[in-house]
Amino acid sequence: MSVTLEKMYQVSHADGTADKRYTVRLEWCGHETQLYVARFCGHWISCAETQEGAWKDCTDYRDKPAG
Structure with missing residues:
Protein backbone atom coordinates (compact mmCIF):
# COMPACT_ATOMS: atom_id res chain seq x y z
CA MET A 1 0.00 0.00 0.00
CA SER A 2 1.37 3.43 -0.87
CA VAL A 3 1.14 6.54 1.27
CA THR A 4 0.34 9.92 -0.31
CA LEU A 5 2.66 12.65 0.91
CA GLU A 6 1.75 16.22 1.86
CA LYS A 7 3.94 17.78 -0.83
CA MET A 8 2.29 15.84 -3.61
CA TYR A 9 3.10 18.06 -6.59
CA GLN A 10 6.51 19.69 -6.76
CA VAL A 11 6.90 19.69 -10.53
CA SER A 12 5.35 22.60 -12.34
CA HIS A 13 4.37 23.64 -15.85
CA ALA A 14 6.06 26.61 -17.55
CA ASP A 15 3.26 28.87 -16.23
CA GLY A 16 4.04 27.82 -12.64
CA THR A 17 0.97 25.67 -12.05
CA ALA A 18 1.44 22.23 -10.50
CA ASP A 19 1.96 19.39 -12.95
CA LYS A 20 -0.22 16.73 -11.36
CA ARG A 21 1.04 14.05 -13.75
CA TYR A 22 4.10 13.64 -11.49
CA LEU A 35 11.39 3.93 -0.79
CA TYR A 36 10.07 7.07 -2.44
CA VAL A 37 8.81 6.13 -5.90
CA ALA A 38 8.67 8.81 -8.61
CA ARG A 39 6.01 8.34 -11.29
CA PHE A 40 4.81 10.15 -14.42
CA CYS A 41 1.18 9.42 -15.34
CA GLY A 42 1.41 6.37 -13.08
CA HIS A 43 4.48 4.99 -14.85
CA TRP A 44 7.57 4.30 -12.76
CA ILE A 45 10.48 6.74 -13.21
CA SER A 46 12.70 5.78 -10.28
CA CYS A 47 12.92 5.07 -6.57
CA ALA A 48 14.99 7.04 -4.08
CA GLU A 49 15.84 6.95 -0.39
CA THR A 50 14.63 10.53 0.10
CA GLN A 51 11.56 12.43 -1.00
CA GLU A 52 13.77 15.22 -2.33
CA GLY A 53 15.74 12.73 -4.43
CA ALA A 54 12.56 11.36 -5.97
CA TRP A 55 11.30 14.86 -6.83
CA LYS A 56 14.67 15.62 -8.42
CA ASP A 57 14.25 12.50 -10.55
CA CYS A 58 10.85 13.85 -11.64
CA THR A 59 12.28 17.20 -12.71
CA ASP A 60 15.22 15.49 -14.44
CA TYR A 61 12.72 13.29 -16.31
CA ARG A 62 10.67 16.36 -17.30
CA ASP A 63 13.77 18.24 -18.47
CA LYS A 64 15.47 15.46 -20.42
CA PRO A 65 15.66 16.00 -24.18
CA ALA A 66 13.14 14.11 -26.28
CA GLY A 67 14.43 11.27 -28.40
Whole structure:
Protein backbone atom coordinates (compact mmCIF):
# COMPACT_ATOMS: atom_id res chain seq x y z
CA MET A 1 0.00 0.00 0.00
CA SER A 2 1.37 3.43 -0.87
CA VAL A 3 1.14 6.54 1.27
CA THR A 4 0.34 9.92 -0.31
CA LEU A 5 2.66 12.65 0.91
CA GLU A 6 1.75 16.22 1.86
CA LYS A 7 3.94 17.78 -0.83
CA MET A 8 2.29 15.84 -3.61
CA TYR A 9 3.10 18.06 -6.59
CA GLN A 10 6.51 19.69 -6.76
CA VAL A 11 6.90 19.69 -10.53
CA SER A 12 5.35 22.60 -12.34
CA HIS A 13 4.37 23.64 -15.85
CA ALA A 14 6.06 26.61 -17.55
CA ASP A 15 3.26 28.87 -16.23
CA GLY A 16 4.04 27.82 -12.64
CA THR A 17 0.97 25.67 -12.05
CA ALA A 18 1.44 22.23 -10.50
CA ASP A 19 1.96 19.39 -12.95
CA LYS A 20 -0.22 16.73 -11.36
CA ARG A 21 1.04 14.05 -13.75
CA TYR A 22 4.10 13.64 -11.49
CA THR A 23 3.77 11.96 -8.09
CA VAL A 24 6.11 10.81 -5.34
CA ARG A 25 4.88 8.25 -2.84
CA LEU A 26 6.44 6.02 -0.24
CA GLU A 27 6.03 2.45 -1.53
CA TRP A 28 7.27 -1.09 -1.11
CA CYS A 29 9.30 -1.77 -4.25
CA GLY A 30 11.44 -4.83 -3.64
CA HIS A 31 13.77 -3.40 -0.99
CA GLU A 32 13.88 -4.12 2.75
CA THR A 33 12.29 -0.76 3.50
CA GLN A 34 9.86 1.46 1.66
CA LEU A 35 11.39 3.93 -0.79
CA TYR A 36 10.07 7.07 -2.44
CA VAL A 37 8.81 6.13 -5.90
CA ALA A 38 8.67 8.81 -8.61
CA ARG A 39 6.01 8.34 -11.29
CA PHE A 40 4.81 10.15 -14.42
CA CYS A 41 1.18 9.42 -15.34
CA GLY A 42 1.41 6.37 -13.08
CA HIS A 43 4.48 4.99 -14.85
CA TRP A 44 7.57 4.30 -12.76
CA ILE A 45 10.48 6.74 -13.21
CA SER A 46 12.70 5.78 -10.28
CA CYS A 47 12.92 5.07 -6.57
CA ALA A 48 14.99 7.04 -4.08
CA GLU A 49 15.84 6.95 -0.39
CA THR A 50 14.63 10.53 0.10
CA GLN A 51 11.56 12.43 -1.00
CA GLU A 52 13.77 15.22 -2.33
CA GLY A 53 15.74 12.73 -4.43
CA ALA A 54 12.56 11.36 -5.97
CA TRP A 55 11.30 14.86 -6.83
CA LYS A 56 14.67 15.62 -8.42
CA ASP A 57 14.25 12.50 -10.55
CA CYS A 58 10.85 13.85 -11.64
CA THR A 59 12.28 17.20 -12.71
CA ASP A 60 15.22 15.49 -14.44
CA TYR A 61 12.72 13.29 -16.31
CA ARG A 62 10.67 16.36 -17.30
CA ASP A 63 13.77 18.24 -18.47
CA LYS A 64 15.47 15.46 -20.42
CA PRO A 65 15.66 16.00 -24.18
CA ALA A 66 13.14 14.11 -26.28
CA GLY A 67 14.43 11.27 -28.40
